[in-house]
Amino acid sequence: MAFVSDLDQITRAAAGDPSAISWLVDRYSPGVLGLATRMLGDRMEAEDVTQETFLRAWKALPTWEPRAKFSTWLHRVALNLCYDILRKKRESLPGELPEMTDPDPTPPERMMQTERVKAIEAAIAALPERQAAALTLCALQGHSQVEAAEIMETSEEALESLLARARRSLRVTLAERSVA
């Protein structure tokens, strides 16, 4: 299959080429939705963020300049939308901490995998938002350190620090809940 770059697809999508539009949606919507879901812990809100992200992308396509990778730009838009939602939630509920789903108190040896998944998802959702973003981008979605730092508009050193703190917090939380 011939290699088709993002830029080719973007140019064609801007002209309304349905196959290029489908290609961009299929390639990037899972990552955007995944990031928003991990950040917000709410599927409906995450879908809203995904829609708004792609709406902005469609508007940007005709004047798109490849100063950043399309993927990086798209994830950055999604992340900033998530930050906005989280900030509004904080403002409306001052002092309220993110809710953690209380996992089943069954012993770890009997805990089903789905329960473990729920526990780790809840633990990620309870992380400070920038730690959750760093962990999602690098550990769950496989973005490189450079890409993740660009998406988060931070330095690579700061990203590394966020990742280390996120993983430490997760280990503690999961150990307390007898998951890990």
Added chain:
Amino acid sequence: MKDPRMTSTLSDERILDLIEAYGADPAAFPEAVSDAAARRMAEAPGLFAKALDDARRLDQFLDLVPETEVSASLRDSLLASAPKPKRAARPEIRLRRFLPGWLPAGAVASLVMGIMIGVNVSLPSSVASAQTTDDADAVMYAALGFGDLDLMSEAAE
């Protein structure tokens, strides 16, 4: 590009920091240091065993987290919000190729003839027969209601 800070000397402490941040797999480390870190970890496994064990356990949990699937309805709405294909040329424009080439010239000729006939028909005979330009102007002026109507009547006679 390689990070000279890291490739020249990669301390054991630095490798522990990398494991703490990126997990047990050196492939997840920054590209500039991943090879060197993997070599050092293989040389002295005992130094990193505890850190790697902790990191590996967490990595396994993170691997359990499923990828988020995009529902068909979300996909459809993303596609529906996308730019629409540019409209094809209007059929009228395509029809032009079937029209005869002399048509525009014919239209212009018809227009000129129409104007000439119209001018001749609409001019009162008094104007047409006026001897001088001044006479004609006076008649036209009167016809428009600005001058002496008697003059117009007189001229018409």
